[in-house]
Amino acid sequence: MLYNWGSNNARYMLGRTTTGIDYDPGIPNGFNTSTDFAVTAEFGGHTFLYVKPTGALCYVGHKVSGSMGDGSTLDTDEVQLSCISPGVTFCATLLSTLPLNWVNVNAYRNAGGEIKLMWETANEQNVNGFVVERSENGTGYQAVSSIISAHNQPMNSYAFTDRSGINGKMYYRIKQTDNDGKYTYSKVLIVPAFTGSNNNAVIVYPTPASNQFYIKPNVQQPVQLVQLLDVNGSVLREWKFLQSSYDIQGISNGQYLVKITFQSGQTEFARITIL
Numbered sequence: 001m002l003y004n005w006g007s008n009n010a011r012y013m014l015g016r017t018t019t020g021i022d023y024d025p026g027i028p029n030g031f032n033t034s035t036d037f038a039v040t041a042e043f044g045g046h047t048f049l050y051v052k053p054t055g056a057l058c059y060v061g062h063k064v065s066g067s068m069g070d071g072s073t074l075d076t077d078e079v080q081l082s083c084i085s086p087g088v089t090f091c092a093t094l095l096s097t098l099p100l101n102w103v104n105v106n107a108y109r110n111a112g113g114e115i116k117l118m119w120e121t122a123n124e125q126n127v128n129g130f131v132v133e134r135s136e137n138g139t140g141y142q143a144v145s146s147i148i149s150a151h152n153q154p155m156n157s158y159a160f161t162d163r164s165g166i167n168g169k170m171y172y173r174i175k176q177t178d179n180d181g182k183y184t185y186s187k188v189l190i191v192p193a194f195t196g197s198n199n200n201a202v203i204v205y206p207t208p209a210s211n212q213f214y215i216k217p218n219v220q221q222p223v224q225l226v227q228l229l230d231v232n233g234s235v236l237r238e239w240k241f242l243q244s245s246y247d248i249q250g251i252s253n254g255q256y257l258v259k260i261t262f263q264s265g266q267t268e269f270a271r272i273t274i275l
Contacts, residue, residue, distance in 0.1 A: 030081030118233030124151035
Protein backbone atom coordinates (compact mmCIF):
# COMPACT_ATOMS: atom_id res chain seq x y z
CA MET A 1 0.00 0.00 0.00
CA LEU A 2 1.13 3.58 -0.65
CA TYR A 3 -0.26 6.75 0.93
CA ASN A 4 0.72 10.39 0.63
CA TRP A 5 -0.72 13.62 1.96
CA GLY A 6 -0.21 17.36 2.13
CA SER A 7 -0.44 20.04 -0.57
CA ASN A 8 -1.19 18.92 -4.11
CA ASN A 9 0.50 22.02 -5.54
CA ALA A 10 0.09 23.44 -9.03
CA ARG A 11 2.47 20.78 -10.42
CA TYR A 12 0.36 17.79 -9.20
CA MET A 13 2.97 16.84 -6.60
CA LEU A 14 0.70 14.27 -4.89
CA GLY A 15 -0.84 12.87 -8.05
CA ARG A 16 -4.32 13.78 -6.82
CA THR A 17 -7.20 15.07 -8.95
CA THR A 18 -7.29 18.76 -7.96
CA THR A 19 -4.28 21.06 -7.70
CA GLY A 20 -3.70 23.74 -5.10
CA ILE A 21 -5.52 22.07 -2.18
CA ASP A 22 -4.44 20.04 0.84
CA TYR A 23 -5.23 16.31 0.96
CA ASP A 24 -5.56 13.92 3.89
CA PRO A 25 -3.68 10.58 3.63
CA GLY A 26 -4.82 8.71 0.52
CA ILE A 27 -3.68 6.75 -2.53
CA PRO A 28 -2.21 8.70 -5.47
CA ASN A 29 -3.75 8.31 -8.92
CA GLY A 30 -2.09 5.54 -10.92
CA PHE A 31 -1.27 3.29 -7.96
CA ASN A 32 -2.93 -0.14 -8.25
CA THR A 33 -3.65 -1.41 -4.73
CA SER A 34 -4.07 -4.97 -6.02
CA THR A 35 -0.76 -5.32 -7.87
CA ASP A 36 1.60 -2.46 -6.97
CA PHE A 37 4.02 -2.47 -4.06
CA ALA A 38 6.46 0.24 -2.94
CA VAL A 39 9.96 -0.53 -1.65
CA THR A 40 10.65 3.12 -0.85
CA ALA A 41 9.08 6.53 -1.50
CA GLU A 42 10.37 10.10 -1.56
CA PHE A 43 9.17 13.72 -1.82
CA GLY A 44 11.32 16.39 -3.40
CA GLY A 45 10.58 19.85 -4.74
CA HIS A 46 7.45 19.46 -6.85
CA THR A 47 7.63 15.69 -7.22
CA PHE A 48 6.71 12.42 -5.54
CA LEU A 49 8.19 9.07 -6.50
CA TYR A 50 8.42 5.48 -5.33
CA VAL A 51 10.40 2.39 -6.34
CA LYS A 52 8.92 -1.03 -7.09
CA PRO A 53 10.65 -4.29 -6.06
CA THR A 54 11.58 -4.75 -9.75
CA GLY A 55 13.55 -1.49 -9.65
CA ALA A 56 10.99 0.40 -11.74
CA LEU A 57 10.76 4.08 -10.84
CA CYS A 58 7.27 5.55 -10.57
CA TYR A 59 6.94 9.32 -10.66
CA VAL A 60 4.32 12.08 -10.46
CA GLY A 61 4.53 15.87 -10.48
CA HIS A 62 6.90 18.32 -12.19
CA LYS A 63 9.21 16.66 -14.74
CA VAL A 64 12.06 18.85 -15.98
CA SER A 65 15.61 18.47 -17.35
CA GLY A 66 15.50 14.67 -17.35
CA SER A 67 14.50 14.46 -13.68
CA MET A 68 12.47 11.29 -14.32
CA GLY A 69 15.42 9.49 -15.90
CA ASP A 70 13.45 8.63 -19.03
CA GLY A 71 15.67 10.52 -21.47
CA SER A 72 13.20 13.38 -21.83
CA THR A 73 14.18 17.03 -21.20
CA LEU A 74 10.65 18.39 -21.48
CA ASP A 75 9.27 20.73 -18.82
CA THR A 76 5.87 19.20 -18.13
CA ASP A 77 3.59 17.87 -15.39
CA GLU A 78 2.81 14.21 -14.80
CA VAL A 79 -0.73 14.22 -13.35
CA GLN A 80 -0.70 10.58 -12.22
CA LEU A 81 1.95 8.01 -11.41
CA SER A 82 3.90 6.84 -14.44
CA CYS A 83 6.49 4.05 -14.17
CA ILE A 84 9.67 3.45 -16.15
CA SER A 85 12.60 1.04 -15.98
CA PRO A 86 15.49 3.35 -15.01
CA GLY A 87 18.98 3.15 -16.47
CA VAL A 88 20.46 2.45 -13.05
CA THR A 89 20.56 -0.59 -10.81
CA PHE A 90 18.90 -0.35 -7.40
CA CYS A 91 20.81 -2.24 -4.74
CA ALA A 92 18.59 -2.84 -1.75
CA THR A 93 17.31 -5.50 0.58
CA LEU A 94 13.58 -5.95 0.27
CA LEU A 95 12.08 -5.87 3.72
CA SER A 96 9.28 -8.23 4.64
CA THR A 97 5.73 -6.94 4.36
CA LEU A 98 4.16 -5.23 7.32
CA PRO A 99 2.62 -7.61 9.87
CA LEU A 100 -1.11 -8.23 9.99
CA ASN A 101 -2.98 -5.81 12.23
CA TRP A 102 -5.58 -7.37 14.53
CA VAL A 103 -8.13 -4.53 14.63
CA ASN A 104 -10.89 -6.18 16.63
CA VAL A 105 -11.19 -9.67 18.17
CA ASN A 106 -14.27 -10.64 20.22
CA ALA A 107 -16.07 -13.75 21.46
CA TYR A 108 -19.33 -14.29 23.33
CA ARG A 109 -21.78 -17.09 24.18
CA ASN A 110 -25.37 -16.62 23.03
CA ALA A 111 -28.52 -17.60 24.89
CA GLY A 112 -28.47 -21.08 23.33
CA GLY A 113 -24.92 -21.80 24.46
CA GLU A 114 -23.27 -21.37 21.06
CA ILE A 115 -20.03 -19.37 21.00
CA LYS A 116 -19.57 -16.68 18.34
CA LEU A 117 -16.09 -15.40 17.40
CA MET A 118 -15.68 -12.22 15.35
CA TRP A 119 -12.50 -10.51 14.23
CA GLU A 120 -11.41 -7.67 11.97
CA THR A 121 -7.99 -7.34 10.36
CA ALA A 122 -5.99 -4.83 8.33
CA ASN A 123 -2.88 -5.10 6.15
CA GLU A 124 -3.51 -8.61 4.77
CA GLN A 125 -0.70 -8.30 2.21
CA ASN A 126 0.81 -11.76 2.70
CA VAL A 127 -1.89 -13.63 4.59
CA ASN A 128 -2.95 -17.12 3.52
CA GLY A 129 -5.69 -17.78 6.07
CA PHE A 130 -6.83 -18.17 9.66
CA VAL A 131 -7.27 -21.13 11.98
CA VAL A 132 -9.58 -20.95 15.00
CA GLU A 133 -8.11 -22.87 17.95
CA ARG A 134 -9.96 -23.94 21.10
CA SER A 135 -8.86 -25.04 24.56
CA GLU A 136 -10.64 -26.13 27.72
CA ASN A 137 -7.71 -25.32 30.02
CA GLY A 138 -5.91 -22.43 28.31
CA THR A 139 -2.79 -24.46 27.50
CA GLY A 140 -3.55 -27.28 25.06
CA TYR A 141 -5.26 -25.95 21.90
CA GLN A 142 -6.82 -27.79 18.99
CA ALA A 143 -7.88 -26.45 15.59
CA VAL A 144 -11.65 -26.33 15.10
CA SER A 145 -12.04 -24.30 11.90
CA SER A 146 -10.01 -22.74 9.06
CA ILE A 147 -10.91 -19.72 6.95
CA ILE A 148 -9.19 -18.48 3.78
CA SER A 149 -7.98 -14.88 3.84
CA ALA A 150 -10.13 -12.35 1.97
CA HIS A 151 -7.28 -9.77 1.65
CA ASN A 152 -9.31 -7.68 -0.80
CA GLN A 153 -10.16 -4.67 1.36
CA PRO A 154 -8.25 -2.26 3.61
CA MET A 155 -10.09 -4.03 6.46
CA ASN A 156 -11.69 -7.48 6.45
CA SER A 157 -14.25 -9.02 8.81
CA TYR A 158 -14.57 -12.72 9.76
CA ALA A 159 -16.85 -14.79 11.98
CA PHE A 160 -17.07 -18.35 13.29
CA THR A 161 -19.73 -20.04 15.43
CA ASP A 162 -18.74 -22.94 17.69
CA ARG A 163 -21.73 -25.30 17.99
CA SER A 164 -19.84 -28.06 19.80
CA GLY A 165 -22.15 -27.83 22.81
CA ILE A 166 -19.30 -27.65 25.36
CA ASN A 167 -20.71 -25.78 28.34
CA GLY A 168 -17.55 -25.23 30.40
CA LYS A 169 -15.25 -22.24 30.40
CA MET A 170 -13.54 -22.03 27.01
CA TYR A 171 -10.41 -20.42 25.62
CA TYR A 172 -9.99 -19.39 21.98
CA ARG A 173 -7.22 -17.92 19.86
CA ILE A 174 -6.92 -17.27 16.13
CA LYS A 175 -3.80 -18.32 14.25
CA GLN A 176 -2.93 -16.23 11.19
CA THR A 177 -0.67 -17.95 8.64
CA ASP A 178 1.34 -16.14 5.94
CA ASN A 179 1.97 -17.47 2.45
CA ASP A 180 5.58 -18.20 3.45
CA GLY A 181 4.48 -20.36 6.41
CA LYS A 182 5.11 -17.81 9.15
CA TYR A 183 2.30 -17.21 11.62
CA THR A 184 1.09 -15.08 14.51
CA TYR A 185 -1.69 -15.43 17.09
CA SER A 186 -4.46 -13.11 18.19
CA LYS A 187 -5.01 -12.42 21.85
CA VAL A 188 -6.61 -15.25 23.86
CA LEU A 189 -10.39 -14.94 24.22
CA ILE A 190 -11.99 -16.36 27.38
CA VAL A 191 -15.68 -17.32 27.31
CA PRO A 192 -17.37 -18.06 30.68
CA ALA A 193 -19.15 -21.36 31.33
CA PHE A 194 -22.75 -21.72 30.17
CA THR A 195 -25.27 -22.01 33.00
CA GLY A 196 -28.47 -21.89 30.96
CA SER A 197 -29.78 -18.93 32.97
CA ASN A 198 -29.70 -15.18 32.42
CA ASN A 199 -27.01 -14.22 34.92
CA ASN A 200 -25.15 -11.70 32.75
CA ALA A 201 -23.24 -8.90 34.44
CA VAL A 202 -25.46 -6.40 32.61
CA ILE A 203 -29.02 -6.11 31.35
CA VAL A 204 -29.60 -4.19 28.11
CA TYR A 205 -33.18 -3.04 27.52
CA PRO A 206 -35.60 -2.60 25.84
CA THR A 207 -35.26 -5.01 22.98
CA PRO A 208 -36.49 -4.37 20.40
CA ALA A 209 -35.32 -0.75 20.75
CA SER A 210 -35.91 2.20 18.46
CA ASN A 211 -34.28 5.52 19.39
CA GLN A 212 -32.31 4.56 22.50
CA PHE A 213 -31.51 1.77 24.92
CA TYR A 214 -30.49 1.50 28.56
CA ILE A 215 -28.03 -0.56 30.58
CA LYS A 216 -28.46 -1.92 34.09
CA PRO A 217 -25.24 -3.36 35.56
CA ASN A 218 -25.63 -6.38 37.84
CA VAL A 219 -22.12 -6.08 39.25
CA GLN A 220 -20.47 -3.55 41.54
CA GLN A 221 -17.70 -2.35 39.25
CA PRO A 222 -17.44 0.77 37.06
CA VAL A 223 -18.27 0.64 33.37
CA GLN A 224 -15.42 2.02 31.23
CA LEU A 225 -16.73 1.66 27.68
CA VAL A 226 -19.97 0.73 25.89
CA GLN A 227 -19.86 -0.19 22.18
CA LEU A 228 -22.56 -1.04 19.64
CA LEU A 229 -21.30 -3.72 17.21
CA ASP A 230 -22.76 -5.18 14.05
CA VAL A 231 -22.84 -8.96 13.49
CA ASN A 232 -19.30 -8.87 12.08
CA GLY A 233 -17.91 -7.19 15.18
CA SER A 234 -17.42 -3.73 13.61
CA VAL A 235 -17.88 -0.85 16.05
CA LEU A 236 -20.76 1.40 14.98
CA ARG A 237 -20.95 3.64 18.05
CA GLU A 238 -19.25 3.87 21.41
CA TRP A 239 -19.71 5.71 24.68
CA LYS A 240 -17.29 6.23 27.55
CA PHE A 241 -18.54 5.26 31.00
CA LEU A 242 -22.12 4.47 32.01
CA GLN A 243 -24.74 6.78 30.47
CA SER A 244 -28.35 7.45 31.44
CA SER A 245 -29.32 6.32 27.91
CA TYR A 246 -27.65 5.40 24.62
CA ASP A 247 -28.74 7.11 21.40
CA ILE A 248 -29.16 4.76 18.41
CA GLN A 249 -31.04 7.06 16.04
CA GLY A 250 -29.89 6.54 12.46
CA ILE A 251 -28.90 2.90 13.01
CA SER A 252 -30.52 0.55 10.47
CA ASN A 253 -33.01 -2.08 11.63
CA GLY A 254 -31.46 -5.42 12.52
CA GLN A 255 -29.62 -7.53 15.09
CA TYR A 256 -26.69 -5.99 16.98
CA LEU A 257 -24.41 -6.60 19.94
CA VAL A 258 -23.74 -4.31 22.87
CA LYS A 259 -20.25 -4.78 24.29
CA ILE A 260 -19.63 -3.49 27.83
CA THR A 261 -16.06 -3.17 29.10
CA PHE A 262 -15.50 -2.69 32.83
CA GLN A 263 -12.52 -0.95 34.38
CA SER A 264 -11.26 -4.34 35.53
CA GLY A 265 -10.91 -5.37 31.87
CA GLN A 266 -13.86 -7.78 32.03
CA THR A 267 -16.16 -7.62 29.00
CA GLU A 268 -19.79 -8.63 28.58
CA PHE A 269 -21.97 -8.90 25.48
CA ALA A 270 -25.72 -8.56 25.07
CA ARG A 271 -27.88 -8.90 21.99
CA ILE A 272 -30.22 -6.09 20.96
CA THR A 273 -32.74 -5.74 18.13
CA ILE A 274 -33.20 -2.29 16.60
CA LEU A 275 -36.45 -1.43 14.84
